Amino acid sequence: xxxxxxxxxxxxxxxxxxxxxxxxxxxxxxxxxxxxxxxxxxxxxxxxxxxxxxxxxxxxxxxxxxxxxxxxxxxxxx
Amino acid sequence: xxxxxxxxxxxxxxxxxxxxxxxxxxxxxxxxxxxxxxxxxxxxxxxxxxxxxxxxxxxxxxxxxxxxxxxxxxxxxxxxxxxxxxxxxxxxxxxxxxxxxxxxxxxxxxxxxxxxxxxxxxxxxxxxxxxxxxxxxxxxxxxxxxxxxxxxxxxxxxxxxxxxxxxxxxxxxxxxxxxxxxxxxxxxxxxxxxxxxxxxxxxxxxxxxxxxxxxxxxxxxxxxxxxxxxxxxxxxxxxxxxxxxxxxxxxxxxxxxxxxxxxxxxxxxxxxxxxxxxxxxxxxxxxxxxxxxxxxxxxxxxxxxxxxxxxxxxxxxxxxxxxxxxxxxxxxxxxxxxxxxxxxxx
Numbered sequence: 027x028x029x030x031x032x033x034x035x036x037x038x039x040x041x042x043x044x045x046x047x048x049x050x051x052x053x054x055x056x057x058x059x060x061x062x063x064x065x066x067x068x069x070x071x072x073x074x075x076x077x078x079x080x081x082x083x084x085x086x087x088x089x090x091x092x093x094x095x096x097x098x099x100x101x102x103x104x
Numbered sequence: 105x106x107x108x109x110x111x112x113x114x115x116x117x118x119x120x121x122x123x124x125x126x127x128x129x130x131x132x133x134x135x136x137x138x139x140x141x142x143x144x145x146x147x148x149x150x151x152x153x154x155x156x157x158x159x160x161x162x163x164x165x166x167x168x169x170x171x172x173x174x175x176x177x178x179x180x181x182x183x184x185x186x187x188x189x190x191x192x193x194x195x196x197x198x199x200x201x202x203x204x205x206x207x208x209x210x211x212x213x214x215x216x217x218x219x220x221x222x223x224x225x226x227x228x229x230x231x232x233x234x235x236x237x238x239x240x241x242x243x244x245x246x247x248x249x250x251x252x253x254x255x256x257x258x259x260x261x262x263x264x265x266x267x268x269x270x271x272x273x274x275x276x277x278x279x280x281x282x283x284x285x286x287x288x289x290x291x292x293x294x295x296x297x298x299x300x301x302x303x304x305x306x307x308x309x310x311x312x313x314x315x316x317x318x319x320x321x322x323x324x325x326x327x328x329x330x331x332x333x334x335x336x337x338x339x340x341x342x343x344x345x346x347x348x349x350x351x352x353x354x355x356x357x358x359x360x361x362x363x364x365x366x367x368x369x370x371x372x373x374x375x376x377x378x379x380x381x382x383x384x385x386x387x388x389x390x391x392x393x394x395x396x397x398x399x400x401x402x403x404x405x406x407x408x409x410x411x412x413x414x415x416x417x418x419x420x421x422x423x424x425x426x427x428x429x430x431x432x433x434x435x436x437x438x439x440x441x442x443x444x445x446x447x448x449x450x
Contacts, residue, residue, distance in 0.1 A: 027430040034434025043449035055320035068390025
């Protein structure tokens with residue numbers, strides 16, 4: 027889905043999910059590893075503040091990914 | 105005498121071409137068009153007792169109605185087996201043949217089969233739900249293909265177990281059967297490797313699905329004025345799942361207005377059947393980061409959030425459907441002038 031949206035829209039689509047090999051296999055180009063399968067953009071075990079801080083960090087990293095010029099698939103680890 | 109019902113489109117029924125593609129379902133006793141050859145190949149003990157006909161356009165555009173009407177006609181003939189097509193490389197005909205064959209198999213619990221060219225999109229959609237005999241890409245292959253379809257039909261009617269797909273003459277359904285091989289896995293792997301090194305042909309025992317890759321899109325150059333869309337395959341839907349998006353094997357996606365929200369909590373929930381929904385239901389922002397997006401938008405980190413959110417469940421979802429959703433959503437975002445998207449998956 028990520029790949030086809032990027033292809034059809036001609037815009038960067040950053041995928042945040044936990045199983046990086048699957049994202050690589052299905053052709054996502056800009057990849058941000060998520061926290062866990064049931065909560066990719068949150069860390070509820072860290073409490074409300076910790077959860078939000080983690081989410082903010084991931085979204086900012088997604089912004090960084092969409093602003094980065096790449097030639098091939100890239101995983102944005104930090 | 106075993107009873108066969110055959111499905112064909114408006115063209116093979118002699119009704120007309122594209123101008124008649126909106127033909128609604130109808131049926132006739134006996135065989136028609138390619139059914140003549142099919143009936144001959146099936147031999148003396150098997151008879152095509154009825155033919156169901158529908159326009160390809162009608163089936164594609166009014167699928168629910170066409171499927172229901174055709175299913176009823178098929179059922180009324182009380183068949184022992186159902187055969188559709190062959191559709192060769194005709195996309196809509198392939199879709200119709202696959203869809204009605206899969207439906208008849210599921211609803212009437214009888215064997216069904218159809219025939220298509222390997223690249224017909226119907227193969228990807230329906231090869232797991234019915235038997236699809238590999239066919240030529242055009243009707244030039246008709247005589248040969250009817251023979252192969254009849255052969256598989258007779259095998260299915262006989263009730264004897266089918267061997268591997270490539271030997272039994274159909275496109276594999278992704279089913280693996282266990283059996284004891286005289287060589288263990290390590291020995292077979294080494295044999296395979298030796299063949300590969302020698303440049304000889306070898307066949308893998310576990311085919312990986314093929315996915316395409318595309319060159320990366322150009323980056324966002326002006327984040328401060330960029331419109332960013334949120335998309336998810338994490339099964340986050342408005343409370344009550346108003347559009348009945350499936351909990352798994354989704355065949356649809358939802359598009360919802362989130363412009364008045366600053367948080368997912370309280371108005372959205374997860375229906376995804378492939379992960380523990382405890383956290384997502386407590387706060388769906390852990391799957392779709394709307395709260396933080398709203399904060400960052402307010403802080404001026406980026407331009408604005410695209411007012412609509414796209415969502416489906418990505419578990420057991422056919423690649424063909426995921427690609428279809430992606431194409432449609434992508435076209436939508438392009439038309440709306442969206443600059444980038446964040447897609448979250450579970």
